[in-house]
C-alpha cells in the first residue's frame with residue numbers, strides 16, 4: 061500500500077490553482093488555515109474577544125441604570141463626547157444595548173459557539189480528515205472576522221453605532237435621519253450582518269455536507285454523538301432561516317439608501333412629511349422573526365448537544381433516552397419555524413392567528429422539557445465527576461429550566477400583552493438563551509481544551525469561575541422578572557422619570573453590582589484560558605475517559621487528524637459503566653467481539669449470527685444465567 | 690511516520706462538494722421565498738399587486754435563459770462522450786446567451802421605468818419586481834463564474850474526474866437559476 065504525505069492530499073482536494081510547492085508557513089498554518097481545528101480555534105478566540113467587548117458594553121449601560129444621576133468622569137476619558145461630563149448620553153445608551161445584543165446573539169453565541177465546536181468536533185467525532193470544503197470553511201471565518209471589524213468600526217465614526225435595538229425595527233432603522241444611530245452606523249450594521257449571514261451559511265452548508273457524506277465506516281446516523289446531532293440540526297436550521305433575514309435586510313437597505321417604501325408609510329420626520337407611502341413595518345417583523353425565533357434555537361441547540369456529551373461522560377452513565385433526545389431536537393427544529401408570531405402578539409395581530417401561534421409556542425415547550433428530564437435522569441444516581449465542564453453543563457440545565465418556565469408565561473398571548481417589552485422578557489431570554497448558551501459554550505471550552513491545545517486548564521480557577529458566574533447570573537437576571545411584572549419597560553434610558561418605577565432603583569443598583577462581580581469573575585477564566593494554552597498541564601490522550609472518536613487522535617493534533625487509517629466505529633458513544641465490562645467506558649472503536657462479557661442482546665441489532673456466537677460464549681462462560689434456555 | 694495517509698484517502702471525492710452546491714441552492718431558494726412571501730403578504734393586506742403588464746423583454750429573456758440551459762446540457766453530454774472541443778463550443782454558447790439574458794433584463798427595467806413603474810414607488814409590489822430580478826441577476830453573475838471555471842478547466846485539460854465535477858456543479862447551479870427565474874416570472878405574472 062503506497063503512502064503519500066498529507067499536504068499533498070489536501071492540496072489535491074481543492075482547486076488546482078497551480079501552487080505546487082506546499083510547505084506550511086506561518087500564514088497558511090495560523091492565519092489562512094484550512095485545517096478545521098485551527099479554524100475552530102480562530103472562531104473561539106475571536107468569539108471570546110467579542111464576548112469580552114459585549115460584556116464591557118453591558119457594564120456601561122448597567123452603570124447608567126443603577127446610578128442615573130451620578131457622574132463618572134472616567135467615562136468621558138474613554139468615550140469622549142458620548143459621555144460628556146461623565147454621563148452616558150441617551151443616544152449612546154441605545155447604541156450600547158443594540159451592539160451588546162447583536163454581538164452576543166450573533167457573534168458570540170452563533171459564530172463563536174457553532175463556529176468553534178461544529179468545526180472542531182464534526183470531523184473529529186465522525187472520523188473525517190476535514191470538512192467537505194476546507195476552503196469554504198476558511199472563507200467562512202474570514203467573512204466572520206470582517207463582519208466583526210465592521211461592527212466594531214461603527215464605534216469610531218462621528219454618528220456612532222446603530223441604535224435601533226438588535227432587532228433593528230423600521231421605521232427607526234430605515235430613516236437615516238431619525239436618530240444619529242440610524243445613519244452610517246446602521247449602514248455598517250447591515251453590511252456587517254450581510255457578511256455575517258454569508259459566513260454562517262458557508263459554515264452551515266459545510267457542516268451539513270460533512271455530516272451526511274463523510275462519516276467513517278460504521279458511523280451510521282444512530283451512532284453519532286448527540287453533539288453532532290445538535291450541530292447538524294442547528295446547521296439545517298440556519299440554512300433554512302438565515303436567507304429570509306437576508307431578504308429582509310435587502311429590502312431594508314433599499315428603503316434606506318434608494319428611497320423605496322417596503323417598510324415605510326405616513327411618516328412625519330420633525331416637520332418634514334416623507335414621500336414614502338404604502339409600506340408596512342410589520343412586514344419587517346415577520347421577516348425578522350421568521351429567522352429570529354429559529355435563531356434563538358440556533359444559539360441553544362449546540363449548547364444542549366455539548367451538555368449531553370459532557371453530562372454523560374461525567375456521570376459515567378449512558379445518556380438517558382438517546383433516541384428521545386434526537387427526536388426532541390428534530391421536533392424543536394421543525395416547530396421553531398411556526399412560532400415566530402409570539403414575538404408579535406402586540407402588533408395588532410388577528411386574535412385567531414395569535415391563538416395559533418400561542419398553541420404552537422406551547423407545543424415547542426414539550427420537546428424542550430423532554431430534554432431537560434433526560435438530563436436530570438442521566439445525572440440521577442450517576443457516578444458523577446464534578447469537573448469544571450460538568451459544573452457548567454449542569455448550570456446550563458438549571459438556566460434552561462428557570463428561563464424556560466417564563467417562556468410559557470410569555471407564550472400566552474393574553475399575558476404577553478402585559479409583559480411584552482418589559483424586563484420580564486429580558487429576564488426570560490437572558491436566562492434561557494444568554495446564560496444557558498454561554499454556560500454550554502464554557503462547558504465545551506473546559507471539556508475540549510485538551511483537544512484544542514494539548515493541555516489542561518486549571519481546575520481550581522475553573523471552580524472559582526463557575527461558582528461566581530453561576531450565582532451572579534441568577535442575581536443579575538432573577539430580579540428583573542419582578543421589574544417586568546411591575547411594568548418597567550426595557551430599553552428606557554431615564555426610567556426614573558416615571559414615578560412608579562423609582563422604587564426599582566435600589567434593585568437596579570444591586571443588579572449592577574452583581575453584574576460587575578460576574579464580569580470580574582471572567583478574568584479568572586481569561587487568565588486560565590490564555591495561560592493554560594502555553595503553561596497548562598500536559599494532557600493525556602483521553603483525559604476524561606470518554607468514548608467518542610476525537611480522543612483516539614494523537615495529542616499533537618495533525619492536519620488530517622489520524623496518522624494512520626481512520627478508525628472504524630462499532631458501537632454507540634454512550635457505553636459507560638456497562639455491567640460486565642472491564643472498564644467503566646468502552647470507546648466506539650472497540651468491536652463487540654472484544655467485549656463478550658458485557659454485550660447485551662439488543663447490541664446486535666438483529667444480527668442473528670452475532671447473537672448465536674454470543675449465546676455460545678455465554679453458555680461457556682456464564683453458565684448460571686444463560687443455560688436455562 | 691506521522692503525516693502519512695493511506696492511498697484510499699487520496700481519491701478526489703466530489704460527492705460532499707456537490708452536496709455543498711445543492712445546499713446553496715436550497716438557501717438561495719429560501720431567500721427568494723422571503724421576497725415572494727413579502728409580496729404575498731403585502732398584496733393581501735393592500736388588496737393590490739403590481740398591477741402591470743410585464744414588459745415583453747422578460748418573455749424573451751426567459752426563452753433565452755431556457756436556451757442557455759439546453760446548451761449547457763449539451764456541453765455536459767459532450768464532456769461525457771469525451772469530446773472536449775464541442776464541450777467548449779457549447780459552453781461558449783451558454784455564456785453568450787447568459788450575457789444576452791442580462792442585457793434583456795436591463796432592457797426590461799428600462800421599459801418598466803419608462804412606463805412610469807419606477808423602482809422608487811409608493812406601490813412596494815412594483816419595487817419588488819426590480820429587487821427580485823436584480824438579486825436574480827446577481828446569481829447569473831455567480832453562474833458566469835461557474836461556467837468560466839468549467840471552460841478554463843476544459844482548456845487546461847484537467848483530469849476527467851475533475852472536469853466532470855466542475856461541469857456538474859455548473860449544471861446544478863445554472864439549471865437552478867433557470868428554474869428560479871421561471872418561478873419568479875410566473876409568480877409575477879400570476880400575482881399582478
Ligand code: HEM
Nearest residue numbers: 356360402403425464467468470471480481485489492493
Ligand atoms: C420553553 C419554550 C419557550 C417559550 C414558550 C418562549 C416564549 C417566548 C415568547 C412568547 C417571547 C416573546 C416575548 C415578548 O417579546 O413579549 C420570547 C422572547 C424571547 N425568547 Fe423565548 N421562549 C422559549 C424558549 C426560548 C429559548 C430556548 C430561547 C433561546 C435559546 C429563547 C429566547 C428568546 C429571546 C431571545 C426572546 C426575546 C427577543 C427580543 O424581543 O429581543 N426563548 N420567548
Ligand SMILES: [Cu+2]
Nearest residue numbers: 353400402403
Ligand atoms: Cu421566539
